[in-house]
Amino acid sequence: MLKLVIFGSTGSIGKSAIEVVSQFPERFKILGLSAKRNLHLLKEQAETFKVPYLFLEDKESAEKLKNALSYKALVFYGNEGLKELAELDEADIVLIGISGLKALIPAYYALKKGKRVALANKECIISAGSFLKKIAEKHGGEIIPVDSEHSALFQILRCDKKAFVKRLIITASGGPFFKWDLKDFDKITPELALKHPTWQMGAKITIDSATLMNKGFEVLEAVELFDFSSRDIEVLIHPQSVVHGLVEMVDGALLAHLSKPDMKIAIAYALSYPERWPLSFSPLNLKELKELTFYEPDFEKFPCLRLAYEVAEKGAPYPLILEAADEVVVEAFLKKRISFLEISYFLEKILNEFTFTFKPSENLEDYLSFYQQVISFSEELIEREKK
Numbered sequence: 001m002l003k004l005v006i007f008g009s010t011g012s013i014g015k016s017a018i019e020v021v022s023q024f025p026e027r028f029k030i031l032g033l034s035a036k037r038n039l040h041l042l043k044e045q046a047e048t049f050k051v052p053y054l055f056l057e058d059k060e061s062a063e064k065l066k067n068a069l070s071y072k073a074l075v076f077y078g079n080e081g082l083k084e085l086a087e088l089d090e091a092d093i094v095l096i097g098i099s100g101l102k103a104l105i106p107a108y109y110a111l112k113k114g115k116r117v118a119l120a121n122k123e124c125i126i127s128a129g130s131f132l133k134k135i136a137e138k139h140g141g142e143i144i145p146v147d148s149e150h151s152a153l154f155q156i157l158r159c160d161k162k163a164f165v166k167r168l169i170i171t172a173s174g175g176p177f178f179k180w181d182l183k184d185f186d187k188i189t190p191e192l193a194l195k196h197p198t199w200q201m202g203a204k205i206t207i208d209s210a211t212l213m214n215k216g217f218e219v220l221e222a223v224e225l226f227d228f229s230s231r232d233i234e235v236l237i238h239p240q241s242v243v244h245g246l247v248e249m250v251d252g253a254l255l256a257h258l259s260k261p262d263m264k265i266a267i268a269y270a271l272s273y274p275e276r277w278p279l280s281f282s283p284l285n286l287k288e289l290k291e292l293t294f295y296e297p298d299f300e301k302f303p304c305l306r307l308a309y310e311v312a313e314k315g316a317p318y319p320l321i322l323e324a325a326d327e328v329v330v331e332a333f334l335k336k337r338i339s340f341l342e343i344s345y346f347l348e349k350i351l352n353e354f355t356f357t358f359k360p361s362e363n364l365e366d367y368l369s370f371y372q373q374v375i376s377f378s379e380e381l382i383e384r385e386k387k
């Protein structure tokens with residue numbers, strides 16, 4: 001029986017993970033669950049599985065949850081709580097479905113304890129990829145990607161030697177504005193941007209999908225996870241979201257991964273790897289597919305993708321700066337303080353104007369405080385411009 005801790009269990013990834021685990025009661029025990037503020041859903045999940053370790057962000061909510069439970073559980077809180085939950089001796093797998101760079105804390109401590117980290121969160125690998133990989137290597141931890149494109153590439157890359165691989169291709173649905181004219185982009189509202197055509201996800205990643213920033217992040221994520229140059233990672237728009245990743249071999253062969261657009265498949269793979277367990281839903285039916293189409297992304301309409309390639313060339317810590325700036329800029333868009341077109345404008349401005357002395361380090365706190373500096377700088381910059 002594998003003992004599992006799910007960070008972000010009340011979010012889109014977390015809920016899918018619980019669905020996967022529910023299909024295999026004989027294989028998994030849920031040891032820990034965490035949410036930021038959603039006490040109600042966390043309590044419901046905790047009661048269903050009688051989960052012994054829980055986490056909420058603040059002390060007061062943690063106390064409230066503890067008192068509301070019908071059984072005895074330890075409820076952690078704060079950054080120390082994230083650490084304690086990630087380090088539990090009994091845990092075999094730690095799934096990180098928290099959004100934002102906070103995920104770096106549990107990812108770091110779980111890897112330091114030599115655990116398998118099923119990593120859905122892309123922010124931490126983009127911002128501190130080499131740091132996390134070093135920790136994993138030193139302490140015997142492993143990172144298994146959960147992001148669907150990276151899970152696809154991870155699975156295909158197991159088939160052959162890296163020396164035989166020419167390049168990686170990741171696909172993007174194109175988001176809700178793929179077919180829109182650039183001249184209409186000033187009409188995009190948060191409500192429209194939150195309607196993703198193929199995937200059900202949290203708000204931040206859904207906006208990132210609409211700007212193609214998410215795909216840019218995925219290029220950065222692939223650079224870190226698979227040690228490829230961004231020049232050898234191509235993005236193709238594929239509106240059906242059926243082919244998730246392709247690997248082009250030196251002999252011209254293309255190996256592809258196809259599945260329904262459902263995160264449960266990638267989550268189950270990361271949990272069962274190197275095995276595969278039968279998921280109880282109907283697989284992709286090729287005969288029902290009318291067409292599979294692929295297009296070049298339009299870098300003029302979606303400049304966020306260009307920014308990602310540029311920061312990949314510059315290297316650390318630019319991906320971290322882009323990621324942190326994007327958190328602030330997307331939040332400002334969701335609150336209607338800035339327009340859709342201003343998302344890339346502000347990101348570029350922050351990348352150009354933020355000055356720093358940070359060097360990639362061996363210290364978790366350095367990453368967290370550098371991230372905070374970028375957040376403060378970005379907030380002040382938007383405040384100044386929008387006064």
Ligand SMILES: NC(=O)c1ccc[n+]([C@@H]2O[C@H](COP(=O)([O-])OP(=O)(O)OC[C@H]3O[C@@H](n4cnc5c(N)ncnc54)[C@H](OP(=O)(O)O)[C@@H]3O)[C@@H](O)[C@H]2O)c1
Nearest residue numbers: 008010011012013035036037038098099102121122201202
């Ligand atoms: N959704 C997808 O299909 C998908 C696919 C690939 C990769 N990802 C990546 O997976 C991560 C999660 O995405 P999502 O769509 O599942 O997000 P989401 O629906 O917004 O859920 C985020 C989860 O993390 C918790 N959380 C957020 N901030 C936290 C903090 N500071 N401390 C502790 N917990 C915190 C939330 O708790 P509350 O509910 O209490 O707020 C919630 O449980 C992101 O990095 C995303 O890029 C997602």
